Amino acid sequence: MVPAIEVKSLTTGYRGHRAIEDVSFSLPQGKVMGLLGPNGSGKSTLIKTLVGLIEPWEGDVCVLGSAPRQARRQIGYMPQAEDIDWNFPVTVREVVAMGLYRKALGLDRFRRRSEEKDRIMTALKRLSVDHLADHQAGELSGGQQRRVLCARALVREPELFLLDEPTAGLDARSEQEMIDLLGELASDGASIVFCTHDIGCAAECCDLTLFLNRQVVTYGPPATTITEEMLNRTFEGHALVMGAEGSRLALSPHDHHEREDSHRDREHVRHNHPVREHKGHGRG
Amino acid sequence: MDWLTDPWQFEFMQRALLAGALVALASSVVGAFVVIKGLAFLTDAVAHTSLAGAAIAFLAGGGSIAISLGAAGAAGVTAVGVSALTRARLREDTAIGILFAAFFAFGVLLISRARNYTLELSSFLVGNILTVPTEDIIVMAVLSIGVVVVMAIFYREMLFVAYDPTMAAAAGVPVALVQTGLMVLVALAAVAAFRLVGVALVMAMLVATAATAALVVRRVPLIMLVGAVFGVLSVIIGLYASFHADVAAGPAIVVTAALFFLIVFTLSPRGLAPSLRRILGS
Numbered sequence: 001m002v003p004a005i006e007v008k009s010l011t012t013g014y015r016g017h018r019a020i021e022d023v024s025f026s027l028p029q030g031k032v033m034g035l036l037g038p039n040g041s042g043k044s045t046l047i048k049t050l051v052g053l054i055e056p057w058e059g060d061v062c063v064l065g066s067a068p069r070q071a072r073r074q075i076g077y078m079p080q081a082e083d084i085d086w087n088f089p090v091t092v093r094e095v096v097a098m099g100l101y102r103k104a105l106g107l108d109r110f111r112r113r114s115e116e117k118d119r120i121m122t123a124l125k126r127l128s129v130d131h132l133a134d135h136q137a138g139e140l141s142g143g144q145q146r147r148v149l150c151a152r153a154l155v156r157e158p159e160l161f162l163l164d165e166p167t168a169g170l171d172a173r174s175e176q177e178m179i180d181l182l183g184e185l186a187s188d189g190a191s192i193v194f195c196t197h198d199i200g201c202a203a204e205c206c207d208l209t210l211f212l213n214r215q216v217v218t219y220g221p222p223a224t225t226i227t228e229e230m231l232n233r234t235f236e237g238h239a240l241v242m243g244a245e246g247s248r249l250a251l252s253p254h255d256h257h258e259r260e261d262s263h264r265d266r267e268h269v270r271h272n273h274p275v276r277e278h279k280g281h282g283r284g
Numbered sequence: 285m286d287w288l289t290d291p292w293q294f295e296f297m298q299r300a301l302l303a304g305a306l307v308a309l310a311s312s313v314v315g316a317f318v319v320i321k322g323l324a325f326l327t328d329a330v331a332h333t334s335l336a337g338a339a340i341a342f343l344a345g346g347g348s349i350a351i352s353l354g355a356a357g358a359a360g361v362t363a364v365g366v367s368a369l370t371r372a373r374l375r376e377d378t379a380i381g382i383l384f385a386a387f388f389a390f391g392v393l394l395i396s397r398a399r400n401y402t403l404e405l406s407s408f409l410v411g412n413i414l415t416v417p418t419e420d421i422i423v424m425a426v427l428s429i430g431v432v433v434v435m436a437i438f439y440r441e442m443l444f445v446a447y448d449p450t451m452a453a454a455a456g457v458p459v460a461l462v463q464t465g466l467m468v469l470v471a472l473a474a475v476a477a478f479r480l481v482g483v484a485l486v487m488a489m490l491v492a493t494a495a496t497a498a499l500v501v502r503r504v505p506l507i508m509l510v511g512a513v514f515g516v517l518s519v520i521i522g523l524y525a526s527f528h529a530d531v532a533a534g535p536a537i538v539v540t541a542a543l544f545f546l547i548v549f550t551l552s553p554r555g556l557a558p559s560l561r562r563i564l565g566s
Contacts (some may be wrong), residue, residue, distance in 0.1 A: 051454040069456075077454045088320060088447050089502045098444050101455045136502050152451075 002065035004029045004160050004191035005050060010059035012049055018214075019045040022059070025210055025219050029159070032182055032192045034202035034222075037212035038235050043195040044080065046212065047162050050193070051077045064159060071160070073102070076153030078163040081146050086138040092148050093133045096120045099152035123155035124148075126181065142169040150178070154185075161185065163194035167201055179205040199226060291527040300413045300523055300533065303421045307473075307480045308493065308515025310428035313435050314473045315494030316507040317466055321446055324491050325377060326366060326467065329384035331474040331486035334359040335391030335408055338478075342404070343394055348420040352475060356427070358387060359471035367464040411482035411534035414526065420479050427476035431469050442466055443504055480519075481534035492541040493518065499545075499552040514544050 005027040013019035020042035027033050035043050048054045049061055052068030063071040076099070100116055124130040127147040132140060137148060150166055166182075167175045175198075182192050182205055196202055202209050203222045211217040211225060211234040218225045218234075291297045318327050337358025341350040362383050369379035398404050435442065444452040445462040453459045470490070477489045497511035522537030529536075549555035 048450075053450065053453055072454065072456050075454070077451060079448070079450050079454075083450055084448055089498065089504060089507065090443070090447055091503060094443070094503070095447070098448065098451065098455070101440065101444055101452075101457065103456060 001029055003027055003062075004031070004064060005193065006060075006062040007050075008060045010046075010049065010056050010061060012054055012057045012059075013045060014054060018057075020049075020212070021215050023212070023216050024059075025216060027191060027193065027208065029191050030186055030189050031207040032186045032205060033194075034206035034209045035193060035195045035212060036197070036199060036202055036209060036234065037217075041213045041234070043212055044164055047077075047164050047193065047195060050162055051075060073156075074159040076156045076158035076161045078149045078153045078161070078166060080164045081142065081149060081169070084145075084149070086145065088138065090137050091134050092124065092129065092137050092140070093120055095137050095148055096123055096152045096155050099123070099155040119155050119157075123151040126154060127151045128177065143171060143174045146170060147174075147178075150181075159190060161190060161192040161194070163192065165195050165197075167194075167196055167198060175201065199231070202226070287524075287528060291524060296414050297523060297527065299418070299421050301519065303424045304413065304480055304519035304523065304537065305516045306425050306428035307477045307489065308519050309512045310431040310473045310476055311489045312493050312497070312511030312515050313432050313508045314466070314469050315490040315511055316497070316504055317442065317446055318470060318490050319494040319498050319507075320504070323467075323470065324487060326363075326380055327470055327474060327490050328487040329366070329380045330359045330362050330467075330471045331478060331483050332384055333362040333387030333391070334471070334475050334478060335483050336387040336394065337361075337391075338408060339391045339394035343397060348417055349423055352420065352423040352427070352479070355478060356472060356475045358391075359475050360468055362387060363467035363471040364464055367460075367467050371460065407482075408478075409482045409484045410532055411478065411480055411485070413480045413533050416479055424476045424479055427472050431473050431476065434465075434469060438462070438465065439505075481538055485534055485538045488538040488541060489515070492538070492545050496541075496545045496548050499548050499554055514541065518544060 003026045005025070007026070008024050010023040011018065011021050023042075023046065035046065037043050045054060049056060050063055050068055052072060061068055064074050065071075068075075097116065097120055100119065121130055121133065124133055127150055129140075129144055129147045129151065132144060132148075137145065140148065146166060146169065150163065153161055153163065161182075167178050170178060179201060182194070186192055186207075203226050206222055208220060209222050209225045210219045211230055213234050213236070218230045292301070318324060334355035335358070337354035337356070338351045339354075340358075341354030344350070346354065365383055366376065366379050369383075370376045392405065395401060395405050395408065441452075441457050441462045442465075444455070444457055445459050446466070449459050449463075452462075473490060474486045477486045481489050493515040494507055494511040496514050497507045497509075501507055501510050518537050518541040521540045522533055525531055525536040525540070526533035550560075551557055
């Protein structure tokens with residue numbers, strides 16, 4: 001079986017800015033991979049390269065055995081919710097229907113595909129937002145909006161999910177539901193890559209975690225990669241790991257861009273914000 | 285009730301109504317995207333720059349079809365030019381500002397060579413639907429129908445790209461082509477509208493009716509449809525005003541469209557009503 005993703009010595013970026021350097025990894029099919037790193041570490045750039053939105057400058061990217069653009073039918077991509085214009089007048093149903101887009105010329109464009117409707121509702125049901133199908137997307141809560149974007153990726157019935165921050169801004173219950181869903185999809189045979197700031201979430205639901213800070217810091221099963229040393233190297237001293245009665249609690253309280261912030265603030269976060277409450281730092 | 289039926293006994297009024305209705309439909313169909321994506325400034329620029337093309341054709345002694353083609357050419361160049369300049373990472377309003385002023389000045393400069401300068405200029409600026417020859421009406425109709433048909437065919441791509449260009453690109457939609465295509469449709473609708481209400485008022489035609497509709501309904505196809513209804517009503521009322529009160533038809537249509545917006549905005553739950561209630565209630 002070809003790997004879901006095979007990346008070799010990838011260097012790329014955007015607008016002349018080098019965002020990731022010499023990244024190599026391989027993801028077997030049916031596995032869940034968490035992509036962790038501070039803001040500006042190149043997580044979104046890597047995801048966009050895997051979708052075919054950004055071309056590699058150097059190195060090779062192979063998705064499901066072919067170039068990303070050739071594999072796009074098999075990819076379900078979910079961009080960051082922040083990248084979407086939520087004032088745009090569309091209903092939830094219309095947003096999810098976009099996931100079913102495929103190039104069609106001639107009369108095929110107008111053929112009403114009755115199964116499309118069913119597929120849309122099935123995807124919405126799976127994310128427990130089917131009752132919102134005819135609501136304006138902009139009127140939903142942040143968590144519901146992320147579910148809708150996830151449903152849009154799901155409706156394609158892809159073999160590979162590439163999800164940019166699917167759990168950011170979700171409350172604990174919705175996050176658990178999202179994690180459960182990722183697990184279900186993986187057990188159905190799908191491969192999943194998702195970006196997150198949430199180390200606790202990654203530890204819980206990933207088969208593999210890749211720590212990225214412009215380069216691969218470490219890659220492997222969470223048990224071997226989530227260590228104090230790796231967190232410190234990835235988050236450059238801004239992730240604090242504390243042993244707490246045998247379990248491990250990790251904090252990533254600071255944005256990469258806020259490095260100048262005072263030590264006092266960091267102390268404050270350490271004492272008051274356990275990991276589950278500290279999410280949604282925005283763009284990665 | 286004669287005042288209701290009288291106007292339509294004249295052929296020039298019937299023609300004006302037919303052309304006006306088609307233009308209102310095309311304006312509303314592209315206007316929905318103009319309003320949602322905030323392209324009003326671009327629309328205004330495209331309309332004004334079409335003057336340069338129209339002026340070249342006019343000075344070369346071309347007929348009305350040549351003038352419309354000239355206008356469409358200049359508007360199309362502006363639309364593609366703005367699209368290209370924006371892609372070169374110039375801010376969109378800067379790009380538009382440069383092309384807008386340059387082409388409009390060039391157009392006025394050319395027309396100023398004409399013998400009856402002010403008369404020609406004012407007919408370009410505010411239109412005169414009631415006196416244009418039949419060929420012009422045909423050109424307007426063809427342009428309007430063309431815009432609506434193209435939008436109907438590529439609606440899915442247009443909506444996808446307008447809503448989420450990143451995901452659209454990931455799904456294989458040619459995003460740059462679709463975005464440029466939308467600007468060209470805006471340009472063509474502007475040219476169709478320019479004989480009706482003139483270069484200076486085209487923007488009102490494309491923006492006002494769709495903006496009114498956007499206050500009432502919240503789905504793109506419905507905004508297009510309701511916008512077209514407001515547009516056709518504006519044309520009818522404007523033409524009545526022009527016929528009975530002997531005022532210029534173009535401005536009458538635009539003022540009507542603006543009044544519709546004002547009324548709906550005042551009453552709409554998304555408009556002035558809640559803020560007024562807050563002020564009066566407190």
